[in-house]
Amino acid sequence: MSLGSLKLNKGAHANFCKRFLFGIPGTFAEADSSRAAIGFYCLGALDLTELLESKTKVTERDGWREWIWEQQVRGNTVSPSSDTNQEYVGGFRPGPFMRMDEPPNLKHSDEPETDEPVVSTSDISTDPPHLIMTYTAILSLAILRDDFARLDRVGVRNLLRATQQDDGSFTATPGQGEADVRMVYTAFAICNMLDDWSAIDVEKAIIFIKSCYTYEGGFGQYAANEATGGPTYCCLASLRVVPKEYASQASLTEEQRQKTIRWLVQNQRSGGGFCGRTEKVADACYSFWCGAALKILDEGALIEERANAHFLYRCQASVGGFGKEPDDRPDPYHTYLSLASLALLRVRGDGFDESWALPRLDPLLNATEETAKWAREHLRSN
Amino acid sequence: MAKTEETGPLYAARPEWKDITPIPQYAENANPIAPIFYTEAYKDATDYFRAVVKAGELSPRVLELTESVIRLNPAHYSAWQYRYKVIVAINSPLAPEHALMNELATNHLKTYQVWHHRRLLLLLAAKRLSESKGEDKDAIALSPETELGFIASVLKKDEKNYHTWAFRQWVLATFFSPLSNLSSTLFSTSPMNEEEASAYRLSMLDDEIAFVESMLHADIRNNSAWNHRFFINFKLGTDVVMKSTHNVAEFDNEEKDIVGRELSYTKEKIALAPNNASAWNYIRGVLELAKIPFSSLTSFVLPYTRSHGQEADDDQIIDLDNPLPSSSSDLPAPPALEFLADIYERDAETLRSAEQSEQATVKEKLQKAIPIWRSLSEDHDVTRKKYWEHRIHIAQITCS
Numbered sequence: 202m203s204l205g206s207l208k209l210n211k212g213a214h215a216n217f218c219k220r221f222l223f224g225i226p227g228t229f230a231e232a233d234s235s236r237a238a239i240g241f242y243c244l245g246a247l248d249l250t251e252l253l254e255s256k257t258k259v260t261e262r263d264g265w266r267e268w269i270w271e272q273q274v275r276g277n278t279v280s281p282s283s284d285t286n287q288e289y290v291g292g293f294r295p296g297p298f299m300r301m302d303e304p305p306n307l308k309h310s311d312e313p314e315t316d317e318p319v320v321s322t323s324d325i326s327t328d329p330p331h332l333i334m335t336y337t338a339i340l341s342l343a344i345l346r347d348d349f350a351r352l353d354r355v356g357v358r359n360l361l362r363a364t365q366q367d368d369g370s371f372t373a374t375p376g377q378g379e380a381d382v383r384m385v386y387t388a389f390a391i392c393n394m395l396d397d398w399s400a401i402d403v404e405k406a407i408i409f410i411k412s413c414y415t416y417e418g419g420f421g422q423y424a425a426n427e428a429t430g431g432p433t434y435c436c437l438a439s440l441r442v443v444p445k446e447y448a449s450q451a452s453l454t455e456e457q458r459q460k461t462i463r464w465l466v467q468n469q470r471s472g473g474g475f476c477g478r479t480e481k482v483a484d485a486c487y488s489f490w491c492g493a494a495l496k497i498l499d500e501g502a503l504i505e506e507r508a509n510a511h512f513l514y515r516c517q518a519s520v521g522g523f524g525k526e527p528d529d530r531p532d533p534y535h536t537y538l539s540l541a542s543l544a545l546l547r548v549r550g551d552g553f554d555e556s557w558a559l560p561r562l563d564p565l566l567n568a569t570e571e572t573a574k575w576a577r578e579h580l581r582s583n
Numbered sequence: 584m585a586k587t588e589e590t591g592p593l594y595a596a597r598p599e600w601k602d603i604t605p606i607p608q609y610a611e612n613a614n615p616i617a618p619i620f621y622t623e624a625y626k627d628a629t630d631y632f633r634a635v636v637k638a639g640e641l642s643p644r645v646l647e648l649t650e651s652v653i654r655l656n657p658a659h660y661s662a663w664q665y666r667y668k669v670i671v672a673i674n675s676p677l678a679p680e681h682a683l684m685n686e687l688a689t690n691h692l693k694t695y696q697v698w699h700h701r702r703l704l705l706l707l708a709a710k711r712l713s714e715s716k717g718e719d720k721d722a723i724a725l726s727p728e729t730e731l732g733f734i735a736s737v738l739k740k741d742e743k744n745y746h747t748w749a750f751r752q753w754v755l756a757t758f759f760s761p762l763s764n765l766s767s768t769l770f771s772t773s774p775m776n777e778e779e780a781s782a783y784r785l786s787m788l789d790d791e792i793a794f795v796e797s798m799l800h801a802d803i804r805n806n807s808a809w810n811h812r813f814f815i816n817f818k819l820g821t822d823v824v825m826k827s828t829h830n831v832a833e834f835d836n837e838e839k840d841i842v843g844r845e846l847s848y849t850k851e852k853i854a855l856a857p858n859n860a861s862a863w864n865y866i867r868g869v870l871e872l873a874k875i876p877f878s879s880l881t882s883f884v885l886p887y888t889r890s891h892g893q894e895a896d897d898d899q900i901i902d903l904d905n906p907l908p909s910s911s912s913d914l915p916a917p918p919a920l921e922f923l924a925d926i927y928e929r930d931a932e933t934l935r936s937a938e939q940s941e942q943a944t945v946k947e948k949l950q951k952a953i954p955i956w957r958s959l960s961e962d963h964d965v966t967r968k969k970y971w972e973h974r975i976h977i978a979q980i981t982c983s
C-alpha cells in the first residue's frame with residue numbers, strides 16, 4: 202500500500218449514516234427497541250464528519266428533534282403497589298414501538314390546552330423510559346443544538362432513582378431487566394451533564410463498578426465476568442466523571458491502574474486494531490472502547506495510533522460506513538465508534554492527508570467537545 | 584391467507600383473535616429517526632401485541648403472540664417482560680417454556696433478553712419448588728444441573744460467547760454458592776441434610792473445573808474459560824478475591840492448595856503454548872491474589888526468554904515445577920520476556936521500599952530490566968513499541 206494514498210472517506214460515511222436516519226430495512230426488526238441509539242450513532246457520525254449541516258436540511262434536523270422529544274415520557278408511579286412512593290418517572294423511550302396513546306392531532310379538540318411541557322403519559326410497566334436511550338437521546342439533541350427547554354429534569358432524576366438497584370448497579374428500565382455497568386455509565390454520564398448527582402447513591406455505584414474489576418486488569422460487565430473493552434470503558438469513564446468529593450473513592454490504586462494500562466495496551470493487535478478480550482481478533486469498535494479507556498487514564502500516548510488508523514482504514518466499506526473488521530458489512534455502530542476512535546487517536550501527515558482531520562472528542566461523554574460542552578451548558582439545572 | 588414462514592398465519596386472519604382490535608404503531612411525525620420498514624408479519628404481530636397489553640390480557644394465547652413477536656424481534660424487551668408476566672399470572676408450566684427457550688437461546692445467543700428470561704424462569708422454578716415443598720414436578724425440569732448441561736452444549740458451538748459464560752456464572756453463583764440464599768438442592772428429588780448438601784456442592788465445583796479443562800483442552804487460548812476458572816477457584820467457594828483485596832484474613836490451607844495447583848496447571852499450559860497471553864494473565868492474577876512475588880517463578884520463566892536450545896526433550900529429567908517449553912515453541916516468548924523484566928522491576932521496588940536497601944542494588948535490578956524492554960520494543964513486540972519505551976523511561980527516571 203503506497204503512502205500518501207490513504208483517504209478517510211468522510212462523505213461516504215456521512216451518506217451511509219444519513220441513509221439509516223431515513224430508514225431501516227424490515228429485516229432489521231431488532232432495531233425497533235433501540236432506535237434512539239441508532240439515531241445517536243448516525244447523528245454522531247454526521248457530527249464527527251462535520252457534514253451534518255451540509256448533508257441535511259434544517260427541516261429534517263428540526264423533524265428529528267421533534268421526533269426525539271416525542272420519545273420523552275411521563276410515566277406513572279415507580280411502584281404502583283406502594284402508596285408511599287408516588288413519584289412519576291421521565292426520560293426517553295427507544296421509539297414508539299410500545300406507545301399506545303393517540304397522537305395529539307387525533308385527540309378531541311375539547312380537551313383543555315395546557316402550558317405543560319409536551320410529554321406523553323405512559324404506563325411504565327408496558328412502555329417504560331430506558332436509561333441508555335435517555336443518554337443517547339440527550340446527546341442526539343445536543344448534536345442538533347436543541348435548547349433543552351422541554352427537558353423534564355425531575356423526571357430524569359426520578360428515572361435514575363427508580364433504576365438504581367440495592368447493589369449500586371442500574372437496570373435499563375425501572376424495576377425490570379438486567380443490571381450491569383453499561384447502565385451505570387449512562388446514569389453517571391447523565392448526572393454529569395445535569396451537574397446533579399442527588400438522585401443516586403454514588404458510593405454504592407462505585408463499589409459496584411469496582412466489583413467488576415478482574416484479575417486481568419480490565420472490567421467485566423458484571424462482577425466476575427470476563428474483562429472486556431466496552432465495560433472497561435464504561436467503568437473508567439464512570440470513575441472519572443464523578444464530582445470531586447467522590448474522587449478518592451473513585452480512584453484506582455496505582456497497581457490496579459498499571460495493570461489496566463497493561464491489559465488495554467495488550468489488546469492492540471499486530472494488525473493495528475484492538476480486540477475487546479485477551480486473545481481475540483481485532484474489531485473496529487474496540488479501537489474506541491480501548492483507545493478511549495487509555496485516553497481517560499491519560500495514557501493515550503501509549504497507543505500506536507497510526508497502526509490503529511491503518512486498521513480502521515481497512516474497515517471502511519466502499520459503500521460508506523465501517524464494518525467490525527475489513528470486508529465486513531458496515532453498520533452505524535461500528536461507523537460511529539471508528540470515527541470516534543480516529544477523533545481521539547489523531548493521525549496526520551506521512552500518508553494520512555487532510556481527510557483525517559476530525560473535531561476533538563470528549564472521551565468521557567463520547568461526543569465531540571463542542572457537543573459535550575453544549576450538553577453540559579444546557580442541561581445543568583439552574 | 585397471508586402467512587409467514589416463522590410465525591404462521593397473520594393474526595388479523597385468525598378467527599380466534601377476532602375479538603381484538605389491533606393497535607397500529609403510534610403515528611410518527613414527518614421526520615422520524617431511523618424508521619423501520621416493518622414486514623407485514625411484524626406489523627401484524629406487534630399491532631395485536633399492543634392491543635393485548637393495553638387490555639391487560641394475561642392468557643395462554645398471549646404466550647403464542649409474544650412468541651411470534653420474539654421470533655420476529657428477539658430484542659423486543661417488552662414482549663419478553665409481558666410474556667413472563669403471563670407465565671406468572673396463569674401459572675403456566677415451566678418445562679415447555681424452558682424447552683422453547685433452549686431453541687431460542689441457541690438461535691439468538693447474542694441477545695440479552697434471551698438470557699435474562701432464563702434467569703427469571705430458573706428463579707420462578709425455585710420459588711414454585713420451595714412453595715410446593717418439592718412437589719411441583721414441572722419445575723424440577725429446570726434444575727441448575729440441567730441448565731449447566733445446556734450451557735455446556737451451547738458453549739461447544741460458540742466457545743467465547745460472553746452472555747453464555749456470564750449466565751453460567753450466574754447459575755453457579757445463585758445455586759451453588761454458600762453465599763447465596765438459594766441452593767440447587769431445592770431441585771433434588773431426595774432430601775439432603777446440610778452436610779450432604781455441602782459435600783454435593785464441593786463435588787459440583789470439581790465437575791466445573793473439569794468442564795473448564797475440557798474447554799481449555801479444545802482451545803488453550805479461550806480467555807473466557809480462563810476467566811471462568813478464576814471465578815470457580817477464587818470467587819465461588821469462598822470469596823478469596825475479597826479476602827486478598829481487603830487483607831481480611833490469611834489464606835487457609837485449602838486455599839493455599841488451590842493456589843499451588845493453579846500455578847502448576849498454568850505452567851504446564853504455558854509450556855504447551857508459550858505465547859498465550861491468556862495463560863500469562865492468569866498466572867499473574869493468581870500470584871497477585873496470593874501475594875506471591877513474581878520472582879518465585881524465575882527459574883520457570885528463564886527458558887522461555889531464551890532463543891531455541893532449552894526446549895523439553897524426551898531424554899531429559901522432567902522438573903515438574905518448571906516444565907520446559909515444548910519443542911515446537913516460538914522462542915523467546917514476548918510474555919515471558921515481559922514477565923522477567925517485571926520480576927526485576929518488582930524486586931527493585933521491594934528493595935526500594937525496604938529500609939536499609941542500597942540505591943546501587945535497586946539500580947542494578949532495573950538495569951537488568953531495561954535491555955529486555957528494549958528487545959521487546961525493537962524486536963519481539965514492536966506493536967507495543969511505545970509502551971515498552973514508556974517502561975524504560977519510568978525506570979530511567981527511578982535510576983537517575
Ligand SMILES: [Zn+2]
Pocket residue numbers: 484485486487525535
Ligand atoms: Zn465491534
